Amino acid sequence: MTTQALSPWLRLLSAAERFDRGPYFIAIRRGLALSLPLIMVAALALLLRNPPTPGMRHLLLEAFGPRLDAVCASVLAGTIGIGALVALFGFADVLAQLHNQRAGHRLVNPTVAAVVVVSCFFTLVAPGADGSLMASLSLGQGLFGALVVASLGGTLFLKLCRIRRLRIPSHHASNDLLVGDVLTVVPAGMLTIGTFAVLKACMAWAGWPQLMTAFDTLLAAPYSDVANSLLFGLGYETVAQVLWLFGIHGPNALYAVHQHILEPATQANAAAVAGGGQPQFIFTYHFFAVFARMGGSGGTLSLMMALLMSRRTQRGRKMALVVMLPALFNVNEPLLFGLPLVLNPVYAIPFLITPLVQILIAYAATMADLMPKTSYPVAWTTPALFSGYAATGSVSGAVVQLVGLVVGAAIYLPFVRMADVLSARRSQDVLASLLQIAESAEVSLKGKRCLDLPGDEGRMAVALASDLEDAIKKEGQIFLEFQPQVDCATGRVFGAEALLRWQHPVLGRVAPPIVVALADDIGKIDQLGLRILSLACQQRAAWRGVLPDDFVIAVNLSPRQLLDCKLYRNVLDILHREGLLPTQLELEITESTMLLPDINAIGNLKQLREAGVKVALDDFGMGHTSLHYLRELPLDTVKIDRSLADVSAGSVNEHIVRSIASLSRTLNLSTVVEGVETEQQLKRLSALGCDRFQGYFFSRPLAPSVCQQFVLEADLRAFAPAL
Structure with missing residues (x-):
């Protein structure tokens, strides 16, 4: 047997997925996301301080006064000025959370881990208390060092915390749980910080500051005619992009190149044009700003266009709309750190390639005399197309920008789609994990099944809970499907169970157990239950005159609904509004939700049954109180749990089902067996005295129109012999 080799694209997707799901990349994404509110405020401050035209600058100063620059400077210092520190803290916190999840228990307090890593950062990276301190905290200059320290320091601290000899036993720590949580890992924290102190001393001994100064001196060496070399242009932009990819502000790090090559070339071109001559240099500061950094480093305006073109998910389009305004003015920090692009393996290739291709396009247009050289000063916040015209003095500059x-x-688009695929896979994995939790009987100490979860599951639950609140109020997302219930003795479909469905606008179908658990967590289960009941009755009313009058719609009730003193009135009001007979509705209660039957719940059920509404006990046979319920509850139907549908000869299930069927006949109760999937199951269950069934053997849950057709065809076959 031969296996077809994976295509290069699939291999790339697989490799990107492995990196993308690594704990360090997850921690980086979440750490950078923590600084996103700061970045958005900083983007606005940058635009206010650096408007595209002198006229706008004048208007802003007239509107806000001369203190505008000081206010913007303060905002920048308090936002992106401390962005590296915020990302460092978030990275360490998330890394500790992931470590605890892998260990299966809370090994380390994430806040303590973050504090230790912050201390390591200031010990190693931050210089003395002088003017350069803030540079090491900013996103542009300090992020790479912060992430390196967070990765090394966080890993070392977490490994030391696993060594039992370095942990102070909890009974020796403190009666205060929080204080004890900290004291337990004090030895590991001290060793981690001490290690970075030693590393700092070693760097000083090796002359690290002198090495960095020598590197800057090398960059500052004079070059002749290099500003016309294509190799220089591509090399300079490649280095700048690589630095940005690791969170280092590329143009700032290469400021010596700007000072000794790009700025002189820019001034020489401007002087030549002013004197009536021809500009000499191709690669100037404005060339890179106008043709290679549209939207900011990495040509991120092109990425924004690709995000808007991608239709697979809404997240990318929403991100593009959020960052559109700053990106139009070449402020791309929201994309760099919000998407993020920094240290993102999925976008690394287009982030590096796109500006290089755009340089080649502009260089070719210049060499072919299709576009003049950049010779006129433009503000770096001037939007694309306008900046191309302004920097070259020609419409051809705007055309070249548009082509770029x-x-x-086009370069970014396939990688945007790859990111969509990876995001969808992550979301489905988290949803699958949430489904397992929602279907389990375990709840947290606070009684919330999903919202108190740690990690991705908890974040997904919180986001879904917010969306669910809106979905319950709106039309369209919450709807029902119907699974027919068949009476094999007559061949007729006597009813259908209404099943909840939620079509999330981004994630698609969300499993009903997750929906129910979330609604319960946020206290909206009553509203959701009434919505389902109302939709089911509306559909039954729509079938009036089409399906038989004795066709019954079964609807599940939650425990909270049963305890609601208004349940009886609400149900009758809905029936009256839709013009339905009470006998056309059956309310299902689950045995597991009635472990201790409440007097109010039983009272509600009795009142409803006296009014004519049928009552069914769902999942019967799975709990130890089953027989007790048969005596206490006003029931019409017993639904045998799907786990008992597999009744092999002589099995325990066979004896249980036979007993339930016999007891139900004695008590004059109808029985419905759930989960029937094969003809063999049907034959054995029928031999045990069961004649009413529900399951995939007969039909999956169906849309209303399909269910109607199924019922009509089944009834036609049932009455055909009589005709």
Whole structure:
């Protein structure tokens, strides 16, 4: 047997997925996301301080006064000025959370881990208390060092915490749980910080500051005619992009190149044009700003276009709309750190390639005399197309920009789609994990099954809970499907169970157990239950005159609904509004939700049954109180749990089902067996005295129109012999 080799694209997708799901990349994404509110405020401050035109600058100063720059500077210092520190804290916190999840218990307090890592950062990276301190805290200059320290320091601290000899036993720590949580890992924290102190001393001994100064001196060496070399242009932009990819502000790190090559070339071109001559240099500061950094480093305006073009998920389009305004003015920090692009393996290739291709397009247009050289000063916040015209003095500059944007979007688009696929896979994995939790009987100490979960599951639950609140109020997302219930003795479909469905606009179908658990967590289970009941009755009313009058709709009730003193009135009001007979509705209660029958719940059921509404006990046979319920509850139907549908000869299930069927006949109760999937199961269950069934052997849950057709065809076959 031969296996077809994976295509290069699939291999790339697989490799990107492995990196993307690694704990360090997860921690980086969440750490950077923590700084996103700061970045958005900083983007606005940058635009206010650096408007595209002198006229806008004048208007802003007239509107806000001369203190505008000081206010913007303060905002920048308090946002992206401390962005590296915020990302460092978030990275360490998430890394500790992931470590605890893998260990299966709370090994380390994540906040303590973050505090230790912050201390390591200031011990190693931050210089003395002088003007350069803030640079090491900013996103542009300090992020890479912060993430390196967080990775090394966090890993070392977590490994030391696993050594039992370095942990202070909890009974020796403190009666205060929080204080004890901290004291337990004090030895590991001290060793971690001490290690970075030693590393700092070693770096000083090795002359690390002198090495960095020598590197800057090398960059500052004079070059002749290098500003016309294509190799220089590509090399400079490649280095700048690589630095940005690791969270280092590329143009700032290469400021010596700007000072000794790009700025002189820019001034020489401007002087030549002013004197009536021809500009000499191709690669100037404005060339890179106008043709290679549209939207910011990485040609991110092209990425924004690709995000808007991608239709697989809404997340990318929402991100593009959020960052559109700053990106139009070449402020791309929201994309760099919010998407993020920094240290993102999925976008690494287009982030590096796109500006290089755009440089080649602009270089070719210049060499072919299709576009003049950049010779006129423009503000770096000038939007694309306008900046191309302004920097070259020609419409051809805007045309070249437009071509570069389109080509850049084409480069980014397949990687945007790859990111969509990876995001969808992550979401489905988290949803599968949430489903297991929602279907389990375990709840947290606070009684919330999903919202108190740690990690991705907890974040997904919180996001879904917010969306669910809106979905309950709106039309369209919450709807029902119906699974027919068949009477094999007559061949007729006597009823259908209404089953909840939620079509999430981004994630698609969300499993009903998750929906119910979330609604219960946020206290909206009553509203959801009434919505389901109302939709079911509306559909039954729509079938009036089409399906037989004795066709019954079965609807599940939650425990909280049963305890609601208004349940009886609400049900009768809905029936009256839809013009339905009470006998056309059956309310199902689950045995597991009635472990201690409440007097109010039983009272509600009795009142409803006296009014004519049928009552069914769902999942019967799975609990130890089954027989007790038969005596206490006003029932019409017993639904035998699907776990008992597999009745092999002589099995325990066979004896249980036979006993339930016999007891139900004695008590004059109808029985319905759930989960029948094969003809063999049907034959054995029928031999045990069961004649009413529900399951995939007969039909999956169906849309209303399909269910109607199924019922009509089944009834036609049932009455055909009589005709």
